[in-house]
Amino acid sequence: MRIVHVSNRALVVPGELLAEGDLRAGRGAYKEGQKIFSSVVGLVEIGEKEVSVIALEGCYEPRVGDDVVGVIVDSHMYGWIVDINSPYMGDLYAQDLLSKVDVTRVELSSYLKRGDLIFAKIGEVTSLRKVKLQARGAGYGKLKGGRLVEITPVKTPRVIGKRQSMLSMIQSVTGCILKVGQNGRIIIMSEDDKKISAITEALYMIEREAHTSGLTDRVKVFLEKRLKEDGEKASD
Amino acid sequence: MIEKHRVLSLLKKEPLLRSLQQGKRIDGRTFDQYRPISLERHVIKSAEGSAQVRLGDTTVLVGAKPKKMPPFPDAPDEGGLIVGAELRPLASPTFEPGPPDENAIELARIVDRGLRESKCLDFRELCIEAGKEVWVIYVDIHVLDHGGNLVDAAMLASIAALLDIKGPEDPAWKKDFSLKYKPVSVTIAKLGNCLLADPSLEEEEAMDSRITFCVREDGVISAVQKGGSGYFESEEILRAEEMAFTCAEKLRRLLG
Amino acid sequence: MEKKLLIEGRRLDGRSPDQLRPVKLKAGVLKRADGSAYIEQGNNKILVAVYGPQELHPRHLQQPDMAVLRCMYNMAPFSVEERKKPGPDRRSVEISKVVREALESVLFLNLYPRSVIDIYIEVLQADAGTRVAGITAASVALADAGIPIRDLVAGVSVGKVDGTLVLDLNAEEDQYGEADMPVAMTGRDKRITLLQMDGHMTREEFRQALQLAMKGCQQLYELQKEALREKYSSTPKEVTG
Numbered sequence: 015m016r017i018v019h020v021s022n023r024a025l026v027v028p029g030e031l032l033a034e035g036d037l038r039a040g041r042g043a044y045k046e047g048q049k050i051f052s053s054v055v056g057l058v059e060i061g062e063k064e065v066s067v068i069a070l071e072g073c074y075e076p077r078v079g080d081d082v083v084g085v086i087v088d089s090h091m092y093g094w095i096v097d098i099n100s101p102y103m104g105d106l107y108a109q110d111l112l113s114k115v116d117v118t119r120v121e122l123s124s125y126l127k128r129g130d131l132i133f134a135k136i137g138e139v140t141s142l143r144k145v146k147l148q149a150r151g152a153g154y155g156k157l158k159g160g161r162l163v164e165i166t167p168v169k170t171p172r173v174i175g176k177r178q179s180m181l182s183m184i185q186s187v188t189g190c191i192l193k194v195g196q197n198g199r200i201i202i203m204s205e206d207d208k209k210i211s212a213i214t215e216a217l218y219m220i221e222r223e224a225h226t227s228g229l230t231d232r233v234k235v236f237l238e239k240r241l242k243e244d245g246e247k248a249s250d
Numbered sequence: 251m252i253e254k255h256r257v258l259s260l261l262k263k264e265p266l267l268r269s270l271q272q273g274k275r276i277d278g279r280t281f282d283q284y285r286p287i288s289l290e291r292h293v294i295k296s297a298e299g300s301a302q303v304r305l306g307d308t309t310v311l312v313g314a315k316p317k318k319m320p321p322f323p324d325a326p327d328e329g330g331l332i333v334g335a336e337l338r339p340l341a342s343p344t345f346e347p348g349p350p351d352e353n354a355i356e357l358a359r360i361v362d363r364g365l366r367e368s369k370c371l372d373f374r375e376l377c378i379e380a381g382k383e384v385w386v387i388y389v390d391i392h393v394l395d396h397g398g399n400l401v402d403a404a405m406l407a408s409i410a411a412l413l414d415i416k417g418p419e420d421p422a423w424k425k426d427f428s429l430k431y432k433p434v435s436v437t438i439a440k441l442g443n444c445l446l447a448d449p450s451l452e453e454e455e456a457m458d459s460r461i462t463f464c465v466r467e468d469g470v471i472s473a474v475q476k477g478g479s480g481y482f483e484s485e486e487i488l489r490a491e492e493m494a495f496t497c498a499e500k501l502r503r504l505l506g
Numbered sequence: 507m508e509k510k511l512l513i514e515g516r517r518l519d520g521r522s523p524d525q526l527r528p529v530k531l532k533a534g535v536l537k538r539a540d541g542s543a544y545i546e547q548g549n550n551k552i553l554v555a556v557y558g559p560q561e562l563h564p565r566h567l568q569q570p571d572m573a574v575l576r577c578m579y580n581m582a583p584f585s586v587e588e589r590k591k592p593g594p595d596r597r598s599v600e601i602s603k604v605v606r607e608a609l610e611s612v613l614f615l616n617l618y619p620r621s622v623i624d625i626y627i628e629v630l631q632a633d634a635g636t637r638v639a640g641i642t643a644a645s646v647a648l649a650d651a652g653i654p655i656r657d658l659v660a661g662v663s664v665g666k667v668d669g670t671l672v673l674d675l676n677a678e679e680d681q682y683g684e685a686d687m688p689v690a691m692t693g694r695d696k697r698i699t700l701l702q703m704d705g706h707m708t709r710e711e712f713r714q715a716l717q718l719a720m721k722g723c724q725q726l727y728e729l730q731k732e733a734l735r736e737k738y739s740s741t742p743k744e745v746t747g
Binding site: 025027028029030031042044051053054055069070071072073075101102103141142143166168225 | 540560570571614618651653655656657693694735
């Protein structure tokens with residue numbers, strides 16, 4: 015037996031009653047007795063077995079399997095300490111970046127030093143929230159070049175879109191690759207300042223309007239217009 | 251944690267410098283352009299004079315309160331001015347709770363010198379009874395949101411708060427209280443070879459050093475402060491002074 | 507000298523005994539803070555910022571299984587008629603503590619072990635009831651920061667003037683009245699998380715005062731929800747066909 019009190023994608027606030035009965039409380043929601051309430055400001059998602067709320071604000075909480083963009087903050091004998099835009103720092107051990115490494119014989123800073131950007135996967139999160147990163151494999155590791163853009167972490171799924179719709183659109187319209195971290199950090203792999211500027215504005219637009227529908231189309235229209243204008247200016 | 255901020259702000263430095271090399275600031279402003287400013291007077295009723303300045307993403311609130319006190323023994327017929335500044339922790343993740351640190355104290359002292367040395371206040375007019383009682387005006391600077399260039403926002407709000415003073419309900423307060431001058435401060439940051447007026451937060455974090463000029467409407471300079479651990483060439487200082495004079499005229503118009 | 511605070515059932519500012527002062531509440535007003543809110547209630551002007559959750563330094567202050575909540579209540583020097591010397595005084599320290607305790611129970615602190623959540627309450631202009639107005643705004647600031655909470659907490663003070671119980675004291679009523687009772691309550695399930703009283707109340711008066719306070723908190727709860735919704739209410743036009 016179940017009763018749902020709100021419609022899908024409704025905007026809810028903390029403490030609001032969402033549903034009752036044999037449903038689970040997903041992220042952004044909690045269950046007391048038979049009732050499920052929202053714990054954040056966000057959009058309701060009613061699933062088969064679960065009711066959750068997609069938060070519109072919030073910090074990045076590391077989850078196993080997430081791709082993240084990290085910044086090297088410090089190094090030690092076995093690896094590096096990485097800022098992942100979270101209340102928790104990430105640990106990257108040398109063997110999770112390089113194959114066949116003998117830490118006693120190698121100068122780690124020759125691989126990664128303070129200020130370097132990396133693309134990594136969250137490998138493990140302990141109960142104490144110690145986060146272990148993995149950076150081996152194609153597409154992972156040190157990022158050379160590219161521009162960093164930061165948005166509210168909880169809105170990164172919107173940058174990717176359902177079935178990658180938003181991300182593919184941006185990449186095909188602009189011809190640039192974007193490396194998107196679930197932690198709110200996106201790297202625009204380009205040296206073209208005009209494209210970087212256009213994509214940056216598009217990303218902030220997505221951040222501002224994440225709670226609306228028809229966004230992918232509006233962003234496409236914006237990018238096409240902007241790149242056309244830039245193209246016309248360049249040929250003046 | 252402050253560590254983390256430093257590494258992240260260093261990351262933002264490179265695109266910023268690249269943009270400057272092409273003659274552009276990262277937010278599209280010209281080198282001598284200020285961010286959008288708004289000035290609101292009489293915002294706090296419990297202060298005799300008050301003003302809030304929004305300069306870009308920076309918000310500073312200043313309250314001016316005259317208080318009756320005995321004079322200093324070495325100036326028995328003069329009132330006074332006491333400027334305090336607080337970098338409230340709510341304004342930035344880099345502000346820690348506690349008594350004013352060196353940045354808060356420097357800010358207060360720059361504004362103090364700018365006001366005091368400009369002679370905008372005639373301290374003799376603030377005397378009630380020589381040797382016994384004078385008016386001391388407390389100017390309290392409360393930084394609410396740190397988006398860069400706190401000095402100029404604080405100075406503008408301070409002078410606006412003083413101009414806003416509608417005296418305490420006290421017969422001893424001179425109804426014709428007014429300021430003789432309207433000093434205004436202009437802060438210019440040095441990044442590489444570029445001089446940028448009104449540095450934003452990112453520009454401040456990337457800058458080599460900064461220089462602040464407090465100028466009166468007649469061009470007299472009442473205070474100068476160089477800040478940051480970088481250096482200026484002497485001709486850069488002269489160029490900065492010229493930029494400051496032009497910017498000051500525009501800022502002063504906000505005071506009406 | 508006795509000061510009359512009630513004249514023919516009306517308070518000096520024209521309100522009836524069970525009426526709140528005019529309230530303005532806005533979410534997301536600061537750029538740097540993770541969450542923020544601003545409240546005007548009568549002549550109160552209070553700004554609240556929330557930072558976190560973030561790593562807690564120094565390490566020895568960290569709790570292995572939960573976040574630490576810190577709260578700092580501060581009055582600007584110009585917020586009161588008699589200029590207040592900057593810095594925490596005993597009153598601010600106590601208020602910081604009871605406000606923290608009023609909000610702690612709605613937070614899911616176990617979600618963020620070893621971290622810290624900071625709440626900063628800045629009173630810019632004071633007119634009695636600042637700690638409870640601060641709580642009302644702080645709940646909104648927490649939600650604005652995206653920090654999960656069970657419920658919003660709203661607060662209001664009740665007092666007694668000329669023998670009559672009144673809701674939402676202003677400074678004059680607080681100074682010349684016979685009792686002052688700040689109360690904070692969760693909006694949905696009406697749990698009392700802050701309660702203080704100083705003054706003179708009979709048992710019956712206390713019971714009634716509590717009821718009156720809870721009524722006031724409910725009204726503020728509606729304003730809190732509205733303030734959070736309002737932030738997302740302006741949506742751009744959709745692209746059609």
